[in-house]
Amino acid sequence: MEIRLSVGYDEYENGERxxxxxxxxxxxxxxxxxxxxxxxxxxxAYENSPDSFLDTLVQxxxxxPLLRKIFIGDMDxxxxxxxxxxxxxxxxxxxxxxxxxxxxxxxSTDLSLDPLxxxxxxxxxxxxxxxxxxxxxxxxxxxxxxxxxxxxxxxxDDYGFSGSVxxxxxxxxxxxxxxxxxxxxxxxEIQDEIAIAIADVPILDQLETLDLSYGTLSDTGxxxxxxxxxxxxxxxxxxxxxxxxxxxxxxxxxxGMSVDVSDQQVEEDEWRYPFLTE
Amino acid sequence: xxxxxxxxIMISYVxxxxxxxxxxxxxxxxxxxxxxxxxxxxxxxxxxxQSVLVPYQALLQRSLRIGDVLYDTVHQWCDRxxxxxxxxxxxxDAPGEDPEVEREFIAWGAPNFTENDAFCPFEFxxxxxxxxxxxxxxxxxxxxxxxxxxxxxxxxxxFLYFIKKEAENAGFPIVWVNDPADIAVMFDxxxxxxxxxKHGVRMPALPAPxxxxxxxxxxxxxxxxxxxxRLFIKLAxxxxxxxxxxxxxxxxxxAELAVTTIGxxxxxGERVYYNSGILRRYSDKAVIRRIVNWLxxxxxxxxxxxEKESLRGKSFDVRQLVVNGEACHAVLRLSSTxxxxxxxxxxxxxxxxxxxxxxxxxxxxxxxxxALSAFSNSSVAGVDVLVRRxxxxxxxxxxxxxxxxxxxxxYLGLNTYEWQMQQLQGKD
Numbered sequence: 270m271e272i273r274l275s276v277g278y279d280e281y282e283n284g285e286r287x288x289x290x291x292x293x294x295x296x297x298x299x300x301x302x303x304x305x306x307x308x309x310x311x312x313x314a315y316e317n318s319p320d321s322f323l324d325t326l327v328q329x330x331x332x333x334p335l336l337r338k339i340f341i342g343d344m345d346x347x348x349x350x351x352x353x354x355x356x357x358x359x360x361x362x363x364x365x366x367x368x369x370x371x372x373x374x375x376x377s378t379d380l381s382l383d384p385l386x387x388x389x390x391x392x393x394x395x396x397x398x399x400x401x402x403x404x405x406x407x408x409x410x411x412x413x414x415x416x417x418x419x420x421x422x423x424x425x426d427d428y429g430f431s432g433s434v435x436x437x438x439x440x441x442x443x444x445x446x447x448x449x450x451x452x453x454x455x456x457x458e459i460q461d462e463i464a465i466a467i468a469d470v471p472i473l474d475q476l477e478t479l480d481l482s483y484g485t486l487s488d489t490g491x492x493x494x495x496x497x498x499x500x501x502x503x504x505x506x507x508x509x510x511x512x513x514x515x516x517x518x519x520x521x522x523x524x525g526m527s528v529d530v531s532d533q534q535v536e537e538d539e540w541r542y543p544f545l546t547e
Numbered sequence: 548x549x550x551x552x553x554x555x556i557m558i559s560y561v562x563x564x565x566x567x568x569x570x571x572x573x574x575x576x577x578x579x580x581x582x583x584x585x586x587x588x589x590x591x592x593x594x595x596x597q598s599v600l601v602p603y604q605a606l607l608q609r610s611l612r613i614g615d616v617l618y619d620t621v622h623q624w625c626d627r628x629x630x631x632x633x634x635x636x637x638x639x640d641a642p643g644e645d646p647e648v649e650r651e652f653i654a655w656g657a658p659n660f661t662e663n664d665a666f667c668p669f670e671f672x673x674x675x676x677x678x679x680x681x682x683x684x685x686x687x688x689x690x691x692x693x694x695x696x697x698x699x700x701x702x703x704x705x706f707l708y709f710i711k712k713e714a715e716n717a718g719f720p721i722v723w724v725n726d727p728a729d730i731a732v733m734f735d736x737x738x739x740x741x742x743x744x745k746h747g748v749r750m751p752a753l754p755a756p757x758x759x760x761x762x763x764x765x766x767x768x769x770x771x772x773x774x775x776x777r778l779f780i781k782l783a784x785x786x787x788x789x790x791x792x793x794x795x796x797x798x799x800x801x802a803e804l805a806v807t808t809i810g811x812x813x814x815x816g817e818r819v820y821y822n823s824g825i826l827r828r829y830s831d832k833a834v835i836r837r838i839v840n841w842l843x844x845x846x847x848x849x850x851x852x853x854e855k856e857s858l859r860g861k862s863f864d865v866r867q868l869v870v871n872g873e874a875c876h877a878v879l880r881l882s883s884t885x886x887x888x889x890x891x892x893x894x895x896x897x898x899x900x901x902x903x904x905x906x907x908x909x910x911x912x913x914x915x916x917x918a919l920s921a922f923s924n925s926s927v928a929g930v931d932v933l934v935r936r937x938x939x940x941x942x943x944x945x946x947x948x949x950x951x952x953x954x955x956x957x958y959l960g961l962n963t964y965e966w967q968m969q970q971l972q973g974k975d
Contacts, residue, residue, distance in 0.1 A: 277937035278777075278854060315797055346885060347854040347862045347936060350804060353797060427830075537825070546828075 271305035273343070281312030287322040295332035303333050307340040310348040318355035318379060323362070330365040337368065338392075342375035349376075351545060352398035352428040356380035363387045377429050380404055385411035394420040394453075398546045399428030402436055409439040416446040420453035420480060423463075425546050434462040441470045453480030453507075456543045460484030460511075468493040468500060480507040482529070483544035487512045495520060505529075510544045512536060569972060570633065570722070571624045572598040573616060575606065575710070576640035577648060582952055583640060589964030595972065603642055606710065607651040613637075613710055614717035621719055636971065637714060638724040641949035642703065643786065646688045653695050654683035656702030663712075666704040666731040668738045675701075675845045691821040693782075693790060693809070697845045700784035704731045724971060726924035730948045733928065736783045736848035739946060746921040749914070749942050751850040751933075754778060762843045763836045769849070770796060777852040779885075780842055786947065789822050790842065793852060793885035794835070805829040806885055809838055826884050852885070853942055856934040858902065863887060864933045864944065865898055867915035868951055868963055870970045871926050874912035875958040876951075879903075888931070897956050907939060914941040927951060927967060 274290045287308065294300055311322055319341055339362060342354050354376025360383050363369065370391045374380065377397035385407045393416060395404070400423050408419070419440075426432035437454060439445075452472070454463050464481055473479065479500070481490075491513050494500050501524075508521070510532040521530045534541070572590070576583040578600055587597055599620050605611035621633050642648055654660060657680040675697025678686075686694060707727035714721055725733075732738045737757040740750050754760070755769035770776055776798050782790030792807035810823035820841055829835050839847075855862040861881040866888075868876040877898035880887040887893060900908055915930035922928070929950015933942045951963045958966050 275937065277935075279935075280937060316799060345857065345860070345862065345883075347857070350795070353802075353804075 270299055270302040271307070272299060272303055273307040273309055275309030275344075276312040277310060277348070278313065285312070287311040288325040291322055291325045291329060295329035300329075300332040301334055304335045305338040305340075306333070306336055307343050309342075310344040314342065314344060314349040314355060314376070315353040316355070318357045319359065320357045323357065323359070327361050327365040333366075336366055338371040338373075339366070339369060340373040340375070342396075343373075344375065350398075351376055351396065352378070354378060358383055360384055363390065377401055377404065377424075382407045382411075385413065387413055387415075389415050391415050392418040392420075394418070396422050396545070397424055397429070398422070399424035399426065399430040401429040402431045405436050405440070409442075409445065411445075413446060415448055417448050418451040418453075419446065419449060420451065420455070422455055422483070422545060423457035423459075425458045425543060428546060430457070432459065434459055434466050437463055438466060441467060441472050443470075443472045443475070445472075447475075450476060451478045451480065452476055453482075455480050455507075456483035456545050458485055458541075458543055460486040460543070461490030464490030465493040468497040470499075473497075473499040473503065477504040478507065479503055479505075482507045482509045482511075484510070485512055485541035485543055487541070488514050488517045491517050491521075495524065501526065503527075510534060512541050569595060571620045571635045572596070573601060573613075573620060573635055573637045574598040574640060575601045575603060575613075575637065577604075577642070577645040578602050580644060582949070585952070585962070585964045586638075586640070586968070589962065589968045593965055593968045593972075595968055598638075603648045604645070604651060607648065607655065607706065613714045617714060617717040617719050617721070634720040634722055636722045636724060639707075639710070639727065639730060639948075641786075641952070649694065649699065650683050650686050652702035652706065653678070653686070653699050654680035654702065655705050656695070656698035656700070657683055660702075660705075662705035663708045664701070664705060666708040666728055667701055668704075668731070668735045689814075689819070689821070691823065693820050693822060695845075696782050696784055696790065700734065700846070703734070703784075707731050723924065724927055725948045726922070729922040729925040733922065733925075733946050733948045734784050734786075736781055736785075736945070737846070740848065740850070743918055743921050743943060743946070746917070748918050748921060749940065751779070751853050751942055751944060753850055755849070757848065758783075758846075760843060760847060760849045763839045766839055766843070766849065767796075775851050779850050779852050780839060781848045781850075782842060783846040783848045786949075788886050788888045790845075791886055791888075792838065792842065794839070795852070803830060803832055803835050805835045805838065807838070808886070809842075811838065811841075826886060850944075853933060854936040855887070856936045856939065861894065862936075864931055865911050865915075866950060866953065867898075867911055867930050867932055868953065868958075869915050869919040869928055869930055870967050872916060872920065873970075874915055875966055876953055876956045876963050877908075877911070878953050878956050895955070907934065910939070910941050914943060918943045918946050926971065929953070 276285050276287050355378050356376045357379055358381035368389055373394040375396040377400055390413050400421055424430045457463055464486060506528040509529045512534050518530045521528045583600060590597055601616055617635055620635055625633055658677050660680045677698050707730055711727040732742055740757050744750050754773035754775045760766050760769055777795040780792045780794050788808050792805050794805050796803045806826055806828050808822050808826060809820055811818060811820045855864055861883050863879045863881045864887045866878045867874055879896045879898050881894040911932045914932050918930045919928045929947045930943055931945040933944050953963050
């Protein structure tokens with residue numbers, strides 16, 4: 270069973286709190302059937318962090334024996350700009366739910382995953398306007414032996430990303446996540462540099478899907494990818510939302526590969542923007 | 548059996564002959580655009596005579612007088628027997644998308660142009676930067692530039708008053724599709740908010756009384772007092788996405804973010820504001836202050852940003868057409884940005900019960916009908932209805948007297964113009 274909890278602006282003003290919703294859920298007959306829990310807006314997330322309800326969720330861990338998938342911060346710009354969502358250290362969730370398989374996080378302000386260790390986690394997705402260096406370090410030092418999918422929005426330096434490809438390189442070591450099949454290093458303002466850095470690294474040999482979508486990829490980065498034998502062996506390559514030329518798009522379409530080159534962007538005042546920044 | 552044959556004859560009679568209650572229809576618009584063409588086509592398909600098309604430009608330049616048009620129309624209509632039962636219908640269509648007409652309205656709004664301001668929302672009439680009528684007529688055409696919006700609106704209100712008086716002085720029993728006085732109110736978001744709120748229609752709350760936010764500093768005072776840190780700031784007399792800004796300020800850090808189509812640049816020493824057609828995001832405080840000050844100078848309506856309900860990961864509002872007190876065509880406008888009425892890239896979808904629950908659909912329809920019912924002398928408007936996320940309360944965010952240009956949407960098999968022609972013909 271899948272349940273989504275959310276506290277809108279007016280509900281928050283009227284005194285409704287996420288902690289109460291979680292307590293009510295824990296006390297309900299649905300609790301023991303719950304497998305997917307999505308926490309949307311917890312009420313004015315530009316001011317309040319998950320600290321306001323995290324302890325409650327952890328305390329009621331035993332009420333949710335089947336919980337396998339958690340999303341913290343499923344909100345859009347109608348509720349709060351992604352770069353303004355306050356996060357916190359979400360590591361206590363990993364400790365509290367040892368059978369968890371999937372964790373999705375939206376927002377990176379004050380986000381931390383310290384320590385990032387889990388025996389069963391298969392998916393880690395962080396959606397944000399700028400991934401802080403500290404979180405990247407936590408990921409490259411993580412112990413996640415079962416991790417199969419890692420999807421990271423890198424974003425822009427205005428919102429936390431250092432802007433350096435040097436920070437990304439450690440994530441391309443082969444031994445880091447032995448079961449990794451899906452790697453997403455996306456939504457980056459240095460997507461070309463990332464594409465060049467990744468084009469011929471051995472980690473590609475273990476991947477099924479490489480996701481470099483939502484960033485500022487142009488022909489420069491694309492040339493490195495299309496020339497790579499390792500890229501050719503992927504089952505799928507996601508380059509959607511990009512700044513490649515028509516002729517480059519055509520080359521991909523003619524490559525025989527399973528590649529997504531949809532959503533072509535046009536440079537504006539010689540400036541390229543990733544998909545999600547604010 | 549005999550009855551069904553008779554029915555068939557009746558139908559063919561209606562299609563080929565002038566309906567018994569048909570009245571002459573006068574359309575004031577810009578010839579050749581999609582609206583006037585769409586309306587004429589609809590009249591043909593409904594078996595109605597073509598409307599008499601009166602260009603805005605001819606009326607503005609006074610090469611044509613509405614009184615003469617009425618006289619000629621009525622006399623041609625009943626060339627054999629001119630009984631007193633002829634009551635011509637007049638429809639004012641959207642005045643936009645024609646640079647010549649736009650400049651003429653700006654000229655009509657000039658301080659040195661003498662016309663009656665009775666339809667101008669009185670307390671706001673001093674807004675804006677003004678030029679003379681002569682300067683207005685010599686303005687070069689500049690793609691996308693938002694030209695003197697307050698002066699344009701003042702000119703438009705003067706024209707609405709002028710046309711109403713001239714038409715009524717002609718002495719025929721006119722039926723207005725939308726009364727010019729109502730159009731002036733619908734066009735001004737401040738007056739409209741006041742009127743609809745008075746009629747009990749739910750509108751987004753205001754951080755300060757309509758028209759009282761006159762610059763960036765008064766905006767900040769209103770935010771501090773009201774606690775509303777997410778707002779829409781709109782040109783009071785703008786239409787569509789033109790001159791709309793989704794504004795927010797972080798209550799703790801004071802960081803600001805403005806999403807808008809408004810761009811600005813220096814052209815020959817002059818600061819020019821234009822519609823860029825794409826959304827821009829501003830976070831630079833000095834830039835935001837500058838754009839907000841300009842919006843306020845030209846007359847801004849500021850209202851709370853209510854979080855919209857979403858569908859398939861996109862937020863939406865509904866453009867609901869209302870004709871003669873009945874809800875008809877409706878389009879969902881979906882967007883991954885706060886501004887749903889931006890045509891570029893945003894998705895449109897017919898509102899059906901597969902998309903919205905029938906209860907919610909009816910609630911949207913009722914909300915739209917209640918908005919138009921505040922205007923007792925008007926029968927057609929596109930009402931923008933927002934469904935609040937979570938509570939599903941419905942709010943009216945705009946009412947557009949020309950909001951009937953909706954593509955690829957039908958109601959009982961008819962497009963928006965066909966439906967109106969069928970419905971309005973019997974109006975008295």
